[in-house]
Amino acid sequence: MATCWLIDDDKVATTAHSIILFTDYLEALKIRFPCSGEERGVSKAMFHPRFSRSSTTQMATQAMTEYLPQVSLQKNNAVVLVTRPTLPDLSIDTIAKLIQKNSVPQAALEQGMGGSLAELDLAMVLQTITNARKEGILVITDERNRTVARIFCQEGKVLHAQYGGLLNEYALYQIFESRMDGNFHFRSAKSPDWLSRRPIQRPADMLLIESHRRYDELPKLQQEIGGADSLWQRVSPELNTSNLTGDSLERAKLLWPVLDGVTPANELWRLAGLDDYSVFQTIAELRHLMQINLQPSNERPYNRNAVPIPVAIQVQLKPYDEIESLTVEPLESKPFVRKGNLLGSLREADPNHLVHNLVLSPESSGCPMFKDGHVIGMHCGSLPPEPDTSDGTRLQQMLWVDVIVQCLVQGGEATLARKLSQSAIDIPKPAPGAPVPKAGCTEVARVNCSKCGASHLESSRFCKTCGQKLISDIEYKPRKAAFVNSTLILVLLLLGISVGTVMVLARAPQPNILPPEYVMKPEIPWVTLEGKYNDPRSGQENAFKLYQPGGTLRNGTNFYMKVNVDEPSYIYVFHQSSSGGDIDTLFPPSQEDMAKEKAENAAAKTAKTAKNDGGAKDLKFAKAAPVSDTGRKNAEEYLLSAGDYFTCPSNLETRFANIQVKQQQNVLHDCYALGDPAGAETFIVVSSHSPFAIYGDQEATNAFFAKAADFLKKHEPSSGIEVEADLLKSGLLSVEKKSSSSALQDRPRSKVFLTKLAVLHK
Incomplete structure (x- = not known):
């Protein structure tokens, strides 16, 4: 698995x-x-x-x-x-x-013609489909009806094929060479339902003849290279291309990076993007040119107990760092190390998702990635290339090791999370006055464009020079239900379509949006909120519990809210007290707010108050007077990255990729204290891809909050909604203050994300 x-x-x-x-x-x-x-x-x-x-x-x-x-x-x-x-x-x-x-x-299989490949020859099935000039997809499945391979036929031709990571001719050849004996069914379709290369040009008969030739010659080639499970290792780091031409050169370029001496020959097709016949043929050619050696099977016993592997969250990472992967050798389950390079982050302002060039099998997903002997990440999988112009580069994705710490914190293992975060490793101290290097990687990966040769990878995944797409989309887009196009209906009405037709259209299924407000519920929220509380009467200072929405807390309880950012954006946090009045803007803070907060914190820490008070801030504190834009920090400074988080009050649990902050030492003193009157403290958090134009305008903030609260109440989201900004307030987002960050280049500018946390108390 x-x-x-x-x-x-x-x-x-x-x-x-x-x-x-x-x-x-x-x-x-x-x-x-x-x-x-x-x-x-x-x-x-x-x-x-x-x-x-x-x-x-x-x-x-x-x-x-x-x-x-x-x-x-x-x-x-x-x-x-x-x-x-x-x-x-x-x-x-x-x-x-x-x-x-x-x-x-x-029953889920849309099946016309079907059967078992153990009883019917695949070539005969394909000939039947092409001779009848059927249009559709031949689907090959395993014993549990899970799709293994697909072949698209149209007008008597085999135009597309897909098997594992292989496409077209190589995919079709490997289907035959793998001797598949599963089930098959044919379903009608106008086009392939997978991302495909340009159509196969060879006639169907020639494809089948070539497939059978390769199948027949495969045992001889297999014997020539020492068997299907033989291991081959590069003699030198670089491929010598002087004696290779044409197809041989192209195949050798694809195979060379994965000739590591540990992957069996019959498994290399999954890594190189070639079928078994092409792999074995290329191995024979490279052996003849003395560029590879046959590796003996390692018979050394590995009798070692399992011990934890040290992690290194503090290490600074940058493009072209040498990294290693630790995987399990597929034949004898022995450990194996592969070497390669980190290329950088997948998206700007997103330190969690990184790109590397170590070509690994699907079963290697989850393996640790090392730098200087410490784990700095975890491999996920291969990034899909853009098929029409791919130069064979197999980019891979990994996660920064800090995501493991975040899993532990979420699971209630805060002590272990701190232990891993503070693992002692030798990191050179910066020179006096020099900036402290940031942990992780903040530079976007640089990849050579296969069309023009330029080197860059922007968040939109397009070449900045020629516009060529570098890698295919990786975001999941679930199947969408059909919906009525209101613009089309209007056009039809203007053209004078009959009343009867209009009545039919009026009864059609409704769109998966809520007109006219265009409110959407995203699959993944831009922001998530966590409330945490501590009742000082319990006698456990700083032992905070997670607040469950809908629960009621006692007055005097200490409370703070954590904001987790999962989408690069500007974040605004607003609060309405149970006593009503003006809306507080809790984040970003103004210079005046920060000075006031600093003074209040200092006073609270020196005050000799009862233990059950704890010096916490009272949520009933007087609202700040409206502050002009010049009195606040530029909102551009608060463009946050995916993976950032902060708290209200500030700096209790905080991590910003691009903003330096100082953590508070005494959590209890810096919390809010819930007090009279009984009711709800309502926090609304807004995430947007443009700064707010109303920033610092108290009257506009009050009106916006009321409208946002109404939207959230009306649609009752479990995790938040996306909504057109102008529906909340005309001119809500600043047109002049667009960010230059490429992290927001392909983000929708007109929408904002809203989410809410209401804390009940009495």
Whole structure:
């Protein structure tokens, strides 16, 4: 399924997508440590707080019938599993439910012609389809009806094919060479339903003849290179191209990076983008040119106990850093290290998602990535190339190791999270006066464009010089229901379509938006909120619990709110007290607010008050008078990055990628204190891709808050809504103050995201 690694005595980290379909059946998972042979069960899963379990579950289910390489590339795709020493027995009922959850019902297959490849030859099936000039997709499935390969036929031709990561001719050849004996069915379609290259140009008969030739000659080639499981290693780091031409040169360029001496020859097709025949043929050519050597099988026993691997969150990362991956060798389950380079972050202002060039198998998803012997990340999967102009570069995505710490915090393992965050490693101290280097990587990856040769990768994933698309889209776009186009209806009416037609259209399904307000509920919120509270009467200072929305707290309870940012944006936090009055702007703070807060904090810490007061700020404090724009910090300074978080009051739990802050030492003194009158403290947080034009205008802020609260009440979102900004207040967003950051280049400027936390108290 995937690779995992030990972060503590009883906890392992891996990619969340790999276990998402087992979330309700963790007892069915088995973790095996190959060096010691130890096997463990799983008792608990701690997902990243901003990993979308619902959309990834939907995507993983959809991937059983479609090829979706993006499933491993979802944001914050990390989970920490708590292990247990024994493997529980599974009931027959549990096994049946697992099989059902990981299978496709026969009724779900839109099936015309169908059967078993164990009984019907694939070539005969394709000839039948092409001779009848059928238009559609031949789908090959496994024993659980999960899609394995697809072939698109049209007007008597085989135009497209997909198998694993292979497309077109190589995919078709590998389908034959793999001797598939699963089931098949043919369904009508006007085009392939996967991202494909330009159509295959060869006639169907020639394709089938070539496929059979390769299939027949494969055993001889296999014997010539020492067997299907032979291991081949590069003699030198660079490929000598002087004696290679044409197709041989192109195949050698694709195969060269993965000739690592540990991947069996019959597994190389999955990494190189070639079929088995092309792989074996190229190995034979490179061996003849003495550019590769046959590696003997390593018979050394690996009898080592499993021990936690040290992590290094504090390490600064930058493009072209040398990094290594630790994977499990597929034949004998032995550890193997591959070397390559970090290329940078996938998006600007997003330190969590990084790009590297170590070509790894799908089963390596979740493996640790090292720099100087310490874990700095976790591999996710291969980024899909843009098929029409790909130069063979196989970009890979990894997560910064800090996501593991965030999983632990979310799962209530704050002590272990601090331990990992403070792991002692040797980091050179900067010279006096020199800036302290930031941990992680903040530079966007630079990739050579296959069309013009320019080197860059912007957040839009297009070449800045020629406009060529560098990599395909990786964001999940769920299937959308059909809806009525209101503009089309208006045009038809103006053209004088009959009343009867208009009545039919009026009865059509309604759009998946809420006109005329255009309110949407995004799959992944731009911002999430967490309330935390401590009742000083409990006698446990600084022991904070997570506030559950709808719960009622006692007056005198200390409270603060954490804001987690998952989308590069400007963040604004507003508060309405239970006593009413003007709306407070809690973030970004004005210079006047910060000076006032500093004075209040100093007074609270020196005051000799009772323990049950704790010196916390009272939510009933007098509202600040309206402050002019010149009195506030430029909103541009508060463009936050994905992965940032902060609190209200400020700096209790804070991490900004691009803003220096100082953490508070005494949390309790800096909290809000809930007090009379009883009611609700309402916090509304707004995320936008342009600064607010009303920033500092108290009257406009009051009006905006009332409108935002009305929208949130009307649509009752569980995690927030997207809405057109002008529907909240005309001119809400600043036109002049557009950010120059490329992190926002392809973001919608007209929308804002709203979310709310109401804290009840009495």
